[in-house]
Amino acid sequence: MKWIASKAGFDEVFRRPSAPRSHYAALISILESFTLDDVARRERLQRLALMNQGITFTVYGEKDGLERIFPFDFVPRIIPAGEWKLLQDGLVQRITALNLFLLDIYGEQKCLRDKVIPAELVFSRREYKRELRGVIPPRKIFTHVVGTDIIRDGEGRYLVLEDNCRVPSGVSYVLENRTLLNRVFPEFFASYPVRPINDYPSLLLETLLHAAPRASQSPVTVVLSPGIHNSAYFEHSFLAREMGVPLVEGRDLLVEGNRLFMRRTHGKRQVDVIYRRVDDEFLDPLTFRRDSMLGVPGLLNVYREGNVVLANAPGSGVADDKSVYAFMPALVKYYLDEEPLLPQVPTYLGFRKDDLRHMLEHADTLVIKTTGDAGGYGMLMGPFTAKKDIDAYLTGMRKNPGNYIAQPLVDLSSHPTHIDGRFEPRRIDLRPFILYGDRIRVLPGGLTRVALRAGSYVVNSSQGGGSKDTWVLAAREP
């Protein structure tokens, strides 16, 4: 077996070349006991299992209906109990603050009066929905499901890169990766106290039921999907199946008498809770985009009346806006009177004149992003981009600087990844999933995404990323 340590950034596995960190030593020695042929054979099994089970996603802009496997790397990422404790506490704190922030800006707006965050900035966010001011969801929970993106800097410190408060995806791969790894490399598991994750669907259902309107005795929950052409359709179907609830599309639902129903073969049935995997803009053509075919006319009125719960609440997206992100440490202090437990990446705002000047002058050293986009779209990686392309990007930015932010390039941590018979370092990130029901729970695991191209920083599945099983270890009894 050939192992190559990373040259830049934090190496998750090796303290120095051929000296693994203690929590990786057992894994390395198990892997060393395999021949390359064994490994190749196991990898073929793995590929076949993914194809046969239809664990695929669709890439936009490619030939219609093209299904791809989300590449899976079998070398698991291991997080010791102590590190996880820090992440978990930090995430609970952050999600608490995010929800207090949403409650505030859709309610009293104290943080704007106290100038913790500029009102013009909040109001100019596309994801801030004026029409929902005063509409407070049951239990004051806005974000029932969050997937927070975490990276590690050169010293191995965990940093929050992004909060995904709208329709974070990937949790189905977290669960499927575990099943797959167990099937293909069962030998790995014997030496590690890996915390189980397969109760996620039942916790998700509990979370959704907890949010149900009070009046409803046995609430009916559904998963709302844009349909089979959506890139995350597999996940929508997976979660509906795992929770044992119907998977619906907009055309399956109708509004009558300010209540929501689904169309069934033998009459209609009222729906109480929607785990929606459709963006705000497409939820209701009467309120948001009129050309939306994915939504349900009148849905937002039913929601305003409190006759249906939407998870996550519409309008929550403003909390994960990339420029609102810059204010998160201040918002944590403001609402909780605590220091943030998890640090984040310093951020320049195109919204501020001084920051904008810095961004224009130092674009070649920065990562610049548009505030409303996700999936690695609309991003400039300054250090790796030709001057003329940077200039073209900046021309676009000058037209609407408020929609841009910039961050220094953080050299993500690297993890050995099996590439053509060798174990090469590849950059990774981590997306834990956090549920907000009767309390805030962090799934002990998460989606570790890996940039499969050598030297790449981009881990998104739409742009050549893969994923790994992510192990959170149980604290051993002293």
Next chain:
Amino acid sequence: MILSRVADGLYWMGRYLERAENTARLLLVTEETSTEVFGLDEELARAEWRDLAEILPGPALPERATRQVSGLTAATLQAVAFSPAHPNSVYFSLKRARDNARTVREALTIEVFVNLNETYQDLEAQAGRRLNDTPAFRSALGAAHRGILSTVGAIEHTLSHDPGWLFLRLGESIERLYRAATVLRIKLPALLAPEPKVDLPLLHTRWRALLRGLSSLENFRQTSGARLEPLEVLHFLLFDPHAPRSLRYGANAVKDVLDRLSAAGHPSAPARLIGRLAAELTYRSDEVIQRGEYLTFLESVLDGVTKTHEAVSTLYFGT
């Protein structure tokens, strides 16, 4: 009860799965029969394929293709089995079955989906290959046929027999009845035509092929013995109460599902339509045989099935 869209998806999954199975079986039987008789009676071998083309209409096939397999070009075999462009190919039907399964996957068990998906993936790989010879063709198509049957087995034995399953069964039984009636409608005129000089062994081969094409050969032998008396075969394929591909059994299978979907004692519109057809097939057999009105009768069966399908769509799927 279930979502109308999901019921619709399950219904069509059932129909396409049954269609794929029927097509695979018919192709295997036709290929074998025509290979067998080609040297003896080339015209008959070609007639078998013409019948098949009528049963499974599709784009005109490239006649000038290169390789002769059993009096037929390899291209034709490949097209009707594996072509994505042929709307009645096994591949096309199986793809539609899988597309529908993907849209209702949450209503299926993992066994059903994985069996169907594996069969589809294998067939898709096959679609991209070139056939070397007839045994290779038989082997590939035979594997697909077995994969479909194991999917059907998973549907029967792993799915809860709830309304979703009933809609799968409804699609399957409507398709089966329609296909069987179509095969009979196209094959019977030639088989029943009084021919000037009848080569008896050859006629036997053709009736045998008809029975095999409707997977009824063994079943027929058990009720009537190995001697294939045309009128007995005909009576069996139309009116046998137990054989799963007889028309009478098929209509009663559809009726059974539609009765179970109706409120007790109140048959729905499609249940009434298929009920009348099932009654005709159950009680009018002697009359039809005596008068020799097979073709008119088969037309009325096809018409009844079509109307039942339309009534199902209107009532349950809102389409």
